[in-house]
Amino acid sequence: MDRSMTRRLAVVDGEGRLLGLLCLKQTRQGFCTETDVLARSGDSRHQAFT
Template sequence: MTTIERSDIAAEAPDEAPAVHLGRLEGRTASEWWPIKPTTAWLKSQGRRRLAVVDAGGYLKGLLCLKRSGTGYCSDAGVLGRPRGQAEERVGESPSWT
C-alpha cells in the first residue's frame, strides 16, 4: 500500500511504473480512531492537506482532505461543484487521495 504525491513522481518515471513503488506511507496515514481536532492541527502544522485514514490492519477506511483555505474539509459535492476545467486540471495533476 502507498500514497502518492506529485513530488514522489520523478519526471523520468516511466508511465508503466507500478504506483506501489512511487509513494510512501510514513506521515501520510492516520488511524481511524484519531480525534479529528488534533489530527487537523497536525496536518496544518506540517503544511499538509491530506491523509489516508486506515484501520489497525492498514486497510483504507477513508480520506481526510482539508480545503485549500484550511477552513474546512473537502467533500465530494465541493469537488464536483468546481468549474469543469478546474476540476479536470486538478485531477490530471494529482489524485485526490494524495
Template sequence: MLETLDPRCVKDAMITCPKTLSEDSSVEEVRRFFADDHVHLALIVDLNGRLLTTLERSDIPAEAAGSAKASFFGTILGRTVEPQRSLDAASAALQSTGRRRLAVVDDEGKLLGLLCRKRIGLGYCNDAGVAARAAGLAKSTRG
C-alpha cells in the same frame, strides 16, 4: 471567549472514495497523477485496498527513472490517521506538519478515505465537492 471545539471525528469529514494507484504504479504514472494541481497525495494500495504507501510530489527525486516502481519512494509515516480520531486533533497534526492531506486507515491498514483540508484552510473537501469538480472537468474537456 472560548474557542469552540469541533465534536466531529475524521470519519465525519473524510472523502470516502479517494483516487488510488496500484502497487505496481510507475514513477511516470505518479507524475501524471500529480499533473492535476488539486492532487497532493498519491495513495498506493494493494488488491485488497490496504494502503501500502503514500507519495507527495517532493518524495520523487527529479532524476528518478519514469519506469521505476513509485512505491519505493513513498512513506506512510506521519501521513495516516484513524477514522475515530477527533477532527481537531487531525487538524492540529496537519497544521503542525504543513500538510493538507492524511490517508484514513483502519486497524488493519485498509484505506477508508482521505482527509483533505481545503486550500484556504477553512474546512475539508467532501465527496459532493470532489464529484462536482470532476463533472466540471469532464464538461470542459468535451468542449
C-alpha cells in the same frame, strides 16, 4: 495536518486498510465534501449531490 502542512490524509484501520480520505480545503477553514471534489474534477456526477 497544520503542523505537517499537508491537505490530504489517508485514514486507515489498525491493519492498514484504507477507510477513507481527509481533504482540507485550500483556505484551511474546513474539509472538502464529495460535492466539492466532484465539482473540481469536472465530473458530471456532482449534479446528483446539489
